[in-house]
Amino acid sequence: xxRLMMGFAAxxxxxxxxxxxxxxxFYNKLYMEDAFWGxxxxxxxxxxxxxxxxxxxDLQFESEKLSGQVKGIVWFLDFGGETYGLAGELKDAxxxxxxxxxxxxxxxxxxxxxxxxxxxxxxxxxxxNIGSNGFTAWYAPSPLNGALKFAATVPMxxxxxxxxxxxxxxxxxxxxxxxxxxxxxxxxxGAAYTHELFEVSxxxxxxxxxxxxKLGGTVGFPNLFGLVEHLNLGxxxxxxxxxxxxxxxxxxxxxxxxVGGKNMFNAVLxxxxxxxxxxxxxxxxxxxxxxxxxxxxxxxxxxxxxLGLTDQLTLALTGKILSDFTxxxxxxxxxxxxxxxxxxxxxxxxVNEHHELGAGFEAGFQSKxxxxxxxxxxxxxx
Numbered sequence: 001x002x003r004l005m006m007g008f009a010a011x012x013x014x015x016x017x018x019x020x021x022x023x024x025x026f027y028n029k030l031y032m033e034d035a036f037w038g039x040x041x042x043x044x045x046x047x048x049x050x051x052x053x054x055x056x057x058d059l060q061f062e063s064e065k066l067s068g069q070v071k072g073i074v075w076f077l078d079f080g081g082e083t084y085g086l087a088g089e090l091k092d093a094x095x096x097x098x099x100x101x102x103x104x105x106x107x108x109x110x111x112x113x114x115x116x117x118x119x120x121x122x123x124x125x126x127x128x129n130i131g132s133n134g135f136t137a138w139y140a141p142s143p144l145n146g147a148l149k150f151a152a153t154v155p156m157x158x159x160x161x162x163x164x165x166x167x168x169x170x171x172x173x174x175x176x177x178x179x180x181x182x183x184x185x186x187x188x189x190g191a192a193y194t195h196e197l198f199e200v201s202x203x204x205x206x207x208x209x210x211x212x213x214k215l216g217g218t219v220g221f222p223n224l225f226g227l228v229e230h231l232n233l234g235x236x237x238x239x240x241x242x243x244x245x246x247x248x249x250x251x252x253x254x255x256x257x258x259v260g261g262k263n264m265f266n267a268v269l270x271x272x273x274x275x276x277x278x279x280x281x282x283x284x285x286x287x288x289x290x291x292x293x294x295x296x297x298x299x300x301x302x303x304x305x306x307l308g309l310t311d312q313l314t315l316a317l318t319g320k321i322l323s324d325f326t327x328x329x330x331x332x333x334x335x336x337x338x339x340x341x342x343x344x345x346x347x348x349x350x351v352n353e354h355h356e357l358g359a360g361f362e363a364g365f366q367s368k369x370x371x372x373x374x375x376x377x378x379x380x381x382x
Contacts, residue, residue: 031377041368050078115234127236128218130190253364260296261285
């Protein structure tokens with residue numbers, strides 16, 4: 001990890017020397033958001049919790065030829081009730097080189113279309129990803145001024161430190177896997193087109209390996225076909241053939257759940273007015289009958305309403321739901337998962353163009369269990 005960060009810093013320094021017109025942006029958020037007190041319905045007892053202190057950072061740079069990003073989270077955690085310590089996760093670190101305007105070579109970058117983004121949950125789905133966590137080359141034909149982009153990508157695991165040696169799964173060219181089957185090289189293709197009235201993307205992953213093939217696509221309508229300014233609507237779909245798909249895990253105050261399945265659908269809507277904004281998002285497997293779908297929830301939904309009380313003070317109201325429609329006879333343990341609900345209210349105060357402070361209250365419920373949190377944050381942008 002240390003070598004990766006030092007190498008990225010050196011690359012950033014060289015970029016600044018080579019390209020004087022480099023634009024640098026930095027985002028840092030120090031916050032607490034998890035439950036501090038709750039009730040365990042199964043054990044019928046109250047539970048006091050240490051809400052972890054988190055620090056999220058995001059450094060990006062861009063010049064005519066190079067761009068890159070380092071993004072991660074550091075936690076101050078309670079380990080076992082009596083021991084405290086620090087832990088961190090590098091969420092993303094990539095660099096992209098553009099030898100000419102129409103061509104990009106990216107290392108470790110997901111290239112995600114906005115309709116596959118969950119803005120409230122603050123994460124991206126893979127339905128609109130024409131890149132991968134590996135190497136991606138893209139081409140944008142000159143006559144369309146970058147509106148159309150074709151991409152070819154090769155996923156791979158990365159050695160972040162010595163401890164991961166021997167644990168990661170390489171992208172093999174040949175040989176046999178653990179079950180004696182021939183390894184098949186994993187690569188994908190994708191394309192995205194942007195128009196003032198609509199945006200579309202399509203991706204195909206693990207093309208050679210029919211048993212593990214992935215397909216995804218998105219469609220978005222910025223400004224609702226040009227009819228309503230600032231109203232954006234997007235949809236995404238992903239099919240994963242391997243096993244029973246995957247789960248996008250949604251963290252709540254009282255539950256860590258997710259939506260899983262071979263067929264995953266998502267939707268997002270955003271509207272920003274002069275004094276208020278509305279965001280809605282959803283993710284579902286339409287209650288398909290598969291092993292993973294029967295072990296996870298079937299629907300995630302969230303709604304956020306932001307109201308500008310003054311030029312500096314904003315009120316935010318948020319609601320989330322996680323539902324399971326699986327019948328008890330198909331559930332993994334003979335009993336369907338309980339629905340989870342969360343509601344929150346928060347205030348954010350913009351001190352100036354760089355600093356923002358915020359606090360709020362959140363409550364989460366799942367059957368007989370519940371939890372409460374008082375989220376606070378300090379946000380700095382540059």
